[in-house]
Amino acid sequence: MIDFGYTVHKERLIDYDKNDKRVLEHLKQHEPSVLTCIACGSCTATCSAGQFVDFNIRLVQTLLRRGEIEPLKKEMQKCMLCGKCILVCPRGVNMRNMILAIQTAIDKLK
Amino acid sequence: MTKTTVIIGGGVAGMTAASRLANLGDKVILLEREEEIGGHLRNWDRLFPNRRPGYEVLDDLRTNLSNQVDIRCNQTVASITSQPSGFHMELESGEILDCDVLLLATGFDLFDARKKEEYGYGIYNNVITSADLEMMFRSGQPITTSQGEVPSRVGFVHCVGSRDEKVGNLYCSKVCCVTGVKQAIEIKEQFPDSKIFGFYMDLRMYDRHFEEMYYEAQQKWDINFLRGRVSECAENQDQTIILKIEDTLTSRPLRMTVDLLVLLVGFVPKPETLRLANLLGIKIGEDRFLESLDEHTRFNHTIKPGIFVAGTAKGPLTISKTIADAGEAALQIHNYLKTIK
Numbered sequence: 328m329i330d331f332g333y334t335v336h337k338e339r340l341i342d343y344d345k346n347d348k349r350v351l352e353h354l355k356q357h358e359p360s361v362l363t364c365i366a367c368g369s370c371t372a373t374c375s376a377g378q379f380v381d382f383n384i385r386l387v388q389t390l391l392r393r394g395e396i397e398p399l400k401k402e403m404q405k406c407m408l409c410g411k412c413i414l415v416c417p418r419g420v421n422m423r424n425m426i427l428a429i430q431t432a433i434d435k436l437k
Numbered sequence: 438m439t440k441t442t443v444i445i446g447g448g449v450a451g452m453t454a455a456s457r458l459a460n461l462g463d464k465v466i467l468l469e470r471e472e473e474i475g476g477h478l479r480n481w482d483r484l485f486p487n488r489r490p491g492y493e494v495l496d497d498l499r500t501n502l503s504n505q506v507d508i509r510c511n512q513t514v515a516s517i518t519s520q521p522s523g524f525h526m527e528l529e530s531g532e533i534l535d536c537d538v539l540l541l542a543t544g545f546d547l548f549d550a551r552k553k554e555e556y557g558y559g560i561y562n563n564v565i566t567s568a569d570l571e572m573m574f575r576s577g578q579p580i581t582t583s584q585g586e587v588p589s590r591v592g593f594v595h596c597v598g599s600r601d602e603k604v605g606n607l608y609c610s611k612v613c614c615v616t617g618v619k620q621a622i623e624i625k626e627q628f629p630d631s632k633i634f635g636f637y638m639d640l641r642m643y644d645r646h647f648e649e650m651y652y653e654a655q656q657k658w659d660i661n662f663l664r665g666r667v668s669e670c671a672e673n674q675d676q677t678i679i680l681k682i683e684d685t686l687t688s689r690p691l692r693m694t695v696d697l698l699v700l701l702v703g704f705v706p707k708p709e710t711l712r713l714a715n716l717l718g719i720k721i722g723e724d725r726f727l728e729s730l731d732e733h734t735r736f737n738h739t740i741k742p743g744i745f746v747a748g749t750a751k752g753p754l755t756i757s758k759t760i761a762d763a764g765e766a767a768l769q770i771h772n773y774l775k776t777i778k
Contacts, residue, residue: 341684343693355659363655366664366686389686392661418652 346394353432354391358425363418364388370412370422376405384412384422391429403429439464440774443526443534445514445713446542448476449498449756450748450763454540455508456501457767463774466507466534470709473510474499476544482574484756485612485619486646494756513709517716522777523743537777538743538770541713541727542763545704545749548598548606556594556700561672564698566597567616574620580627580697584676588631588696591624592680593617594667595637599703608724610703611753614641617701618654625658634695635662636682644755665691670698704753719744726752737766743777745770 354361364385371377371385382405390399403426412422442458444451447469455467473479475498481491502508517526523537550558550566557564562583565573573580582588595617599610614637621633640662642648654660665682673679678698684691706725714721719739720728727746730738737745747766748759 339689341687341689341691343691359656362659363652386687389684393684393687393691395687 341393341395343393347396348394349436350396350399350429350432351391351394353435354425354428357428357431358421360418360420361388361391361425364420365418367417369415369417370420373411373415375409375411376407380405382406387429388420388422388425391425396433399429400433440538440777441466441536442538442540442770442774443468443524443536444540444542446476446544446748446750447471447474447508447510448542448544448748449478449494449759450544450750450766451476451540451542452498452502453760453763454542454747454767454770455506456498456503457764458770459503459505460501461767461771463771464507465505466509466536467502468512468514468528469508469510470513471510474508477547478756480568480572480575482571483619483623485615486644486650488619488623514713517713519717519741519743538745538774539717540745540747540766540770541710541719541750542747542766543707543710543713543750545753546707548604548610548702548705550597550700550702552604553597553601553700555669556597556667556698557670557672557678558700561670561676561678561698563672563676563678563696564670564700567593567613567620567699567701570620570699574623580624582676582696586696587628588624589628590632590693590695591621591634591697591699592667592678592693592695593621593633593635593699593701595635595640595701596666597700597702598705600638606703606705606724608726608752609641611641611643612755613701613703615644615647615650617699618642618647618650618660620699621660622650622654622658625660633658633660634693635660636667636680637662637664638666639664644757663691704749707750710750717741717744719746722752724752726750737762737769743773745773 368385371383376382387403406426410423441464443466445468455465458465478495513529515527515529526534642651665685667682670678670680677694679694722728727750729736747763
């Protein structure tokens with residue numbers, strides 16, 4: 328077959344209306360501190376894992392808020408649960424529990 | 438001979454300065470273009486940050502105006518000239534006024550949201566402004582969409598007409614951020630099941646109690662703040678509004694539908710202020726608001742002796758700051774009056 332060089336690109340758009348907000352709803356019950364994030368990035372700057380791999384824990388929170396479940400699953404796997412982010416968060420978000428609660432919600436939805 | 442001060446503008450600044458001057462024993466004439474004094478405050482239901490009714494503040498300002506203040510409504514200045522001693526003005530009613538001091542307290546206009554055509558104000562029924570929403574609150578009726586339904590998803594667009602070179606307004610309007618948060622909470626209070634979104638570039642919660650209000654909006658009311666400037670809106674067949682924005686926290690484009698979209702409109706200078714400034718030869722800044730003699734130490738003076746400025750004619754201010762500014766203007770005028778023969 329002739330290769331015309333065309334490919335199908337994955338949709339980059341966040342389609343908020345269609346996205347699944349069930350994980351977020353679970354978090355609102357079990358770790359409501361995530362609601363107060365102001366996206367300052369302190370957590371990401373201090374993150375132990377982020378010094379070595381392409382990991383952004385601030386983004387985990389954002390993806391959760393947007394209902395972007397697939398990239399969320401992928402991103403949160405990189406967390407080592409060290410908890411340094413919790414120490415620097417100005418809003419008192421419990422990120423370690425956030426990661427654990429996201430995992431619980433995802434397992435429940437399987 | 439008693440010296441006279443004419444205050445142009447009977448809003449928060451004009452009312453405050455008039456009452457202070459009268460209390461100091463000075464003769465004051467307060468000119469108001471509308472049929473009633475009170476300015477924009479007459480149209481505002483509740484005030485940030487404590488959501489107290491606007492009429493409480495208005496009543497307070499009214500009560501402080503003693504009988505000594507000569508209030509004249511439905512009056513517009515037709516012409517005005519500087520004389521060797523004071524000012525000579527003609528009102529549109531044909532009346533002639535002579536005074537020793539002029540205080541410009543002409544205030545601001547709200548940005549005309551139709552100028553941001555991409556948001557569809559005046560085109561789509563479910564796109565309204567923060568001022569429209571405030572009038573809806575004031576009516577006491579529950580908030581509905583144009584189809585008369587309870588809105589289940591409401592968006593607030595920050596910085597409409599502010600921080601936007603394209604409409605010629607580079608400045609920040611200061612009060613819209615906190616107004617948006619206040620109104621978001623008020624809608625959520627009315628409809629606890631609704632989902633509320635604020636689309637912002639950055640939230641400027643600079644004054645006392647503002648940041649706490651933002652925290653409350655997130656923590657208690659689950660209001661979702663999404664960083665990015667709404668780029669365009671379109672109307673669906675069912676009259677809901679679809680909007681496009683970059684979610685700048687994920688660096689991806691985002692699309693969502695809302696039932697009601699509220700545009701947080703900013704301050705713009707009044708054409709009337711510019712006209713008066715040109716007649717009097719006082720300075721106008723690049724932002725088209727009035728320029729004071731010195732923005733740190735002579736902020737109620739102008740380059741012309743005897744002409745003073747107060748309030749939002751100089752740029753966006755909260756009500757509290759307007760009152761403080763106008764009080765200072767009154768004191769400066771009182772001192773100035775003692776120096777002239």
